[in-house]
Amino acid sequence: MSEMLKDFRELLAEQFDYRELLFQMTRRDLVLRYKQAAMGFAWAIFMPLVNTAIFSVIFTRVAKIDVGMPYPLFVFTGLLGWNFFASSLRTAVNSLTSNTSLVTKVYFPREIFPFSAVLVSLVDSLVASAVLVAMMAYYGVVPGSAILLLPVVVAVHLCFTMACSLLLSMANLFYRDVKYLFEVTIQLWMFATSVLYPVSLVGGKTAVLMQLNPMTPIIDAYRDVLLFNRLPDPAAFGAVALLSVVGLAWAWLMFHRAEFQFAENV
Template sequence: MTESKEITYIKPGGAIAALDLAEIWRYRELLYFLTLRDIKLRYKQTLIGVAWAVLQPILTTAIFTVIFSNFARFDTGAIAYPLFALSGLIIWLFVHTSVSFASSSFVSNANLVTKVYFPRLIVPIAATFGTLFDLVFGVIILIGMMFYFGVAVTSQILLAPLFVVLGILVAVTFGTLFSALNVRFRDVKFALPFLLQVWMIASPIFYPTSLLSEKWRLVFALNPLTGVIEGFRSALFGSAFDWTLIGVSVGSLLFFMLISLVVFKSMEDSFADVI
C-alpha cells in the first residue's frame, strides 16, 4: 500500500514553476463547483442577472446601430449593421465582463486562498467560466437576429466555434493576468476600467477593419480580439477569412498567454501571504 501512496513535496518557491496541467485536472471538480457557484450567484439571485445578460447586447447594438449606421455610416459590406455590431459585441461583452470579474477573483476568494490549497490558476479560470452564460445568451440572440435578417449561412459557420474558443482564451489570459496583478497592486481596480475602454475602441466592434490601411490592419491585429472578432464574422457571414490578420492575432494571443502565465506563476506563491 505504501508504494501507491501519493507523496507531497514541499519546497521553497522562487523559480517559476512549470504549468502543472495535471494538477489542475486533478482539481477539476473544484473548478466545476467554483464555476457553478459563480453562475448561480450571478444568475440565480436576481432576475436582473439574466435580464442584464440579454439586454446589454441588445441595447448596445441598438445604440451602435442608431449612431454608426445612420450618422457615421460605416461600410460593413453585405452584413446588416445590427448583425455586424452584435456579432462583435457578444464577444466583447463576454471578454469585458469576464476580465473585470476575474480581475477581482482572488480578492473576493481571499478566504479560500488563505485557508486551503488548490492550484491557484483555478480561481481566475472559474471566474471566467462563470460568465460564460453571458456568451451563451449572446449567441442565442445572435442566432435569432441572423434568422430575422435572413442570413444565408455557408459551411464556414463550422469554424465559428473555433473563434468563440479563441475569445474564451483571450478572456482567460487577461483575466488571469489582471487577477494576479490585482492581488499585489490594488490600483489595478482603478486602471482596469480605463484599459478596457481603450481595448474596446481598439477592437473592430462597431467599425470594420476594412476602414484601415493594410499596414494599420496588422498593427491592430496585435490586439488578439481583432482576429477573433473578424474571424468570427467571416465564419458567420461567409466572407473571406483574412488569415494573415487572424494569424497575427493568434500569435499575439500566444504571446500574451505566455506573459500572463509567467506573471501569474511568479506571483502565485506569495498570494496567501500578500492577500
C-alpha cells in the same frame, strides 16, 4: 524550454484533477451573479440588445457608415465577442482579492478563480448567442462551410482571455490600483477594436493601432465564419492564435511561480 514544457504539463494535470472544484466555483458564481436579479439570465441578452440599438442609431442615423451588411447584425456579433472578453476580465481582476479567505487557508490551484470568471462569462455569451441566431435568421444570413472553424475561433478567444485574466488577477493582488486602471483601459480598448466599425473605414495611425490589437482579428474572425462564410485572415488570425496559446502558457507559469506570495498580499 523542456523544463517549461514539463511545468506546464504538470499545471494542466493538476487543473484536470481539480476540474470538479472549477465546476462548483463556476456554478456558485453564476448563482451569486443572478440571485437577486428578477430578470436572471435575461440580462445576458438584454444588455447586448440595448447596446446594439444605441450603436445602430449612432452609426447608421448619425455617422451613416456602411459596413456591407445590416449594421445591427454586424455590431451585435462584435459586441458578443467583446462582451465575453471584457466581462471575463472585469470579474477576473478581483477574483483573488475577493476570495482572500480561500486564498490564505485552503490549498488548490489558485488559477481556478480567474478561470471560473472566464467560464461564467462564457455561459452568458452562450445565452446571448441565441439572439445572434435569431438575427441571422431575420436578415436571411445562412452560415456556410466556414462555420466549421467556429470552434477554432472560440478556442483562440478563450486562450487569449484566460491569459489576460491570469495576469490581471495576479497584478491586482500585488497592486490594487490595477482594477481602476483596467476600467479606463477596457473602454479605450473597445474603440481600438473592430467592434463598432471595420478597420477598412478607419485610416492613418488608428487603423495601424487596430490592426496591431490582438482582439481585432478575433472579432473579425467571428464575422468571417458566421456572417461572410469565408476563412479568417490567415496571417492576422494565425499570429493571434500563436500569441494566445504561447501567452496562456507563459501567463499560467508566471501565475504559478508567484503563487507562494499570494497569501502575503491579500
